[in-house]
Amino acid sequence: MAFAASKEVADRVKLSSALKHDRESESDVFQAAVKNLEAAGLRDALYTPTRQTAAFYERIDSYWSLTPRARPWAIVQPRNTEEVSKALTALVATDGCQFAIRSGGHTCYPGSNNIKDGITLDLGLMDATEYNPDTKLASIQPGGRWTNVYNYLENLGVMVAGGREGLVGVGGLLTGGGKTYYTCRVGFACDQVVNYEIVLANGTITTANESVNPDLFRVLKGGSSNFGIVTRFDMKTFPAHDVYDGIVTFPPSSTHAIIDAFIDFTQQLHVKPDAHILAMWVSMSQRDIALLNGIALDPTQPPDLTMVSMVNMIMTQLDDKEESKSLEKFMSVPNPISNTMRHTSLAKKVAGFLLPSNREDIWFSLTYKLDKRIIEKTTEIYDKLVADISEYSPGCVIQMVLQPLPTSFGQHSAACGGNMFGLERITDDSVLLIAAVEGSTPGFYDMAFPIFKAAVDELEGFAKSVGGDVEFRYLNYCDGSQNPLGTYGAENILRMKAAAAKYDPTGVFQTKVPGGFKISKVETPE
DSSP, X not given: OOOOOOSOOOOOOOXXXXXXXXXXXXXXXHHHHHHHHHHTTOGGGEEOSSSSHHHHHHHHHTXXXXXXXXXXXXXXXXXXXHHHHHHHHHXXXXXXXXXXXXXXOOOOSTTSSOOSSSEEEEOTTOOOEEEETTTTEEEEOTTOBHHHHHHHHHTTTEEOSOOSSTTOBHHHHHHTOOOOTTHHHHOOGGGGEEEEEEEOTTSOEEEESSSSSHHHHHHTTTOOSSSOEEEEEEEEOEEOOOEEEEEEEEOGGGHHHHHHHHHHHHHHXXXXXXXXXXXXXXXXXXXXXXXXXXXXXXXXXXXXXXXEEEEEEEEEETTOOSSOGGGHHHHTSSOOSEEOOEEEOHHHHHHHOOOOXXXXXXXXXXXXXXXXXXXXXXXXXXXXXXXXXXXXXTTOEEEEEEEEEOHHHHHHHHHTTOOSSOGGGOOSOEEEEEEEEEEOSTTHHHHHHHHHHHHHHHHHHHHHXXXXXXXXXXXXXXXXXXXXXGGSOHHHHHHHHHHHHHHOTTOHHHHTOOSSOOGGGSOOOO
16 A cells, blocks of 8 residues: 555645745734843844844754744844843743744754744753763753764763764753663663753743752653753763764665564663664665765766665664674674774764754654564555655655664663653553654655655554554654653653643743643643
8 A cells, every 4th residue: 555645734834044035024023022132131142034134044044954944033042041031031021922942953843943923042052061070960051962062071081871863952852851872771861860950931040850849850851841941951971981883784685684683682671781773774865875975976967866775773882892792683684785883982973973954854753562563564664655755756765763662761760760751651662663754855845744644654553453552652753743742641741731830830831832742732631
């Protein structure tokens, strides 16, 4: 069965900044917001199409994906926590003004971290990292990128359990939970945060930790932007050391052997938490393969958009050991196409592990039991997607990425005090799936979205039919049409609703910030 495109496409905001019209909005709300921001002393931090024009368009163009590149009325870039408080207070005081919040801007669904008819509060200038050798804590601002964070900390001989891709921002990853290379040992990235500095809806600057605002501290671990704007994360560190890391690429004919190795690896993570893997079924053009491998393209020749499918095993041995029993089954799969395994630092690894940018992107996430039937169905659906989408859009990239989610991950989180995911409820080893497509042909998003969603829906339906669906959707991978907060369990849903009512009683982050996943939209458990 092919996935047929539907004429009904969700209302998606997409605007390339290439279509620039240096004209400000005529909205009275916009004028009132500008007046309030200027009165707060933020005139030089405010960019519009006609004032600080270059900075305005530079910030729009800095989004990793084309999909969220809306053109807001204005962008305000606070430089410190006090200016975040002033900007938030001014925007809240402007009747009818909606706004978006951006840290790194890596979430790719439309409207997640940008806005068309409103103002974007952009934390990109707040990108500093500091380390305190007495407390062994790293204090990290939300606008930083993980490449820079790791470079700074490695030079001091320490590391944190943070993001896995160089352009991902600090704020979104940590408030969304944060899958990390070290989840097999210490839980999710949010489990390593011991203190948050946060600006509440009324402009109050406060902290949240185990002893101060402990209810807020708990819900910030995966509850996203429902409670305030986090301006500093204080994280535990550990000694930095090299890793043994790289990509081993196999032909699609190796699928069954890799599935067997993947299942064995996931089951062994309970006793051997020494490695991190991504099992990636991917199809991309010859052009993209050349670019990813640093091969110069002949500018006089048309790009080769011939699609090639492969299976990439992205593997990281955390203790820098070449001879790892955890990875042995993968390394023994015959006939690899290529092998880039090498000794490197985490900062260098992350700096070189970048997803292609400046394209339209769609992501979905599912979680299902570690069931060979469901994994095989995933690869079957992947094959159909490649045929369907590449027919419409040659030169796109299509991925199905499988990640281990054993029950030990939830146990690590619980040992750190718990987060919002509620993974301790899950009693079966599972698979965390990210399904992603990206393309640059005109109309790619509108064409690909219904096809892609139908494929994900079919896989979810199959998992349910064999009793293998797991009630957990990882927020940082989800499309805006999904409901990750509603999968965190009744107890955590009630916690988040109570915290939102206490710390944001007027519902600023539920009504004036349309982007992101809203706890107010989650049904209250009985």
